[in-house]
Amino acid sequence: DAGVIQSPRHEVTEMGQEVTLRCKPISGHNSLFWYRQTMMRGLELLIYFNNNVPIDDSGMPEDRFSAKMPNASFSTLKIQPSEPRDSAVYFCATHHGGGITDTQYFGPGTRLTVL
Amino acid sequence: SQQGEEDPQALSIQEGENATMNCSYKTSINNLQWYRQNSGRGLVHLILIRSNEREKHSGRLRVTLDTSKKSSSLLITASRAADTASYFCATSDTGRRALTFGSGTRLQVQP
Numbered sequence: 207d208a209g210v211i212q213s214p215r216h217e218v219t220e221m222g223q224e225v226t227l228r229c230k231p232i233s234g235h236n237s238l239f240w241y242r243q244t245m246m247r248g249l250e251l252l253i254y255f256n257n258n259v260p261i262d263d264s265g266m267p268e269d270r271f272s273a274k275m276p277n278a279s280f281s282t283l284k285i286q287p288s289e290p291r292d293s294a295v296y297f298c299a300t301h302h303g304g305g306i307t308d309t310q311y312f313g314p315g316t317r318l319t320v321l
Numbered sequence: 322s323q324q325g326e327e328d329p330q331a332l333s334i335q336e337g338e339n340a341t342m343n344c345s346y347k348t349s350i351n352n353l354q355w356y357r358q359n360s361g362r363g364l365v366h367l368i369l370i371r372s373n374e375r376e377k378h379s380g381r382l383r384v385t386l387d388t389s390k391k392s393s394s395l396l397i398t399a400s401r402a403a404d405t406a407s408y409f410c411a412t413s414d415t416g417r418r419a420l421t422f423g424s425g426t427r428l429q430v431q432p
Contacts, residue, residue, distance in 0.1 A: 210363075239419060249364075249409065249422040262419060297363055309354070310411075310420060312363035 210313035212298050218319045224286040227316045229298030230279060239310065240273055240283050241297040249297075255281065288320045326423050327410060333429040340397040342426040344410030345390075351413040353386055354420065355395050358407045367395075367408075402432040 211230040219225055231238050239254040253263040255275045263273070270289070275281040285292055295317050299310040328343045344353070352371045356364040370377045370386045370393070377384045383396040397404055407427050411420040 241422075248424045251419050251421070254419050299364075308352075309366045309369060310364075312356075312365070314363050 210298055210300055210311055212313035212316050214316060215314060216317045218321065219288055220321050221289055222287045224284065225288045225318060227283040227296050227318070229281045229313060231281070231298070231300035232311055233279070235300035235302040235311070236278070237301050238275060238281050239299045241299065242294045243297060244294045252283070290320045293318055293320050327408070327426040329426060330424070331427045333431065334400055335431050336400060336402055338400055340400050340404070340428055340430070342395045342408050342428070344393045344423055346412045347391065348414050353393050354411045355384060356409045356411060358409065358425070364409065400430045402430050404428060405430045
């Protein structure tokens with residue numbers, strides 16, 4: 207298995223532009239998580255899906271952020287419009303689990319720089 | 322404040338020495354996990370200890386959990402330069418599926 211795949215690996219954009227980050231989970235994993243990592247705030251959970259349904263989006267910073275999971279093999283995190291404070295590394299993680307949280311498998315991350 | 326705070330924030334040791342990192346948390350948990358992050362990479366799961374366990378071993382890793390003190394420790398024995406990374410504890414709260422990560426400990430192992 208190729209593991210969790212994220213694209214792009216690096217993204218540099220200008221303030222005000224739309225940014226779309228993509229994630230392909232490990233086949234068979236039914237939960238998907240989006241995290242953001244910065245030096246100041248560490249690793250923050252933004253949103254997670256279970257069986258393609260958003261369960262908890264309380265970590266999404268504001269309306270500029272949106273996430274979708276149209277099917278079991280693909281998810282997107284969109285920022286529109288982007289701002290310099292959105293610069294961070296965005297990770298997607300997935301796991302196959304039942305009721306209790308278990309091991310999460312992380313993708314390599316997308317390093318976003320908003321100028 | 323953040324669930325899962327690691328201590329120390331940074332640790333520098335010589336190869337062959339043991340490294341101990343601590344984690345404190347605030348709420349009731351289902352389990353506690355430790356992850357490693359190499360520079361510029363994603364997090365990799367190391368070990369999971371459930372709330373009814375007190376100690377767990379995996380290779381050179383030893384994890385303890387004290388639910389009365391809401392704390393955990395990760396011990397890496399006979400450290401190697403390749404162990405250089407950031408280490409994070411993550412808790413799974415009862416009633417919530419997602420993990421909450423601590424701020425991490427940066428470990429530097431000098432060859």
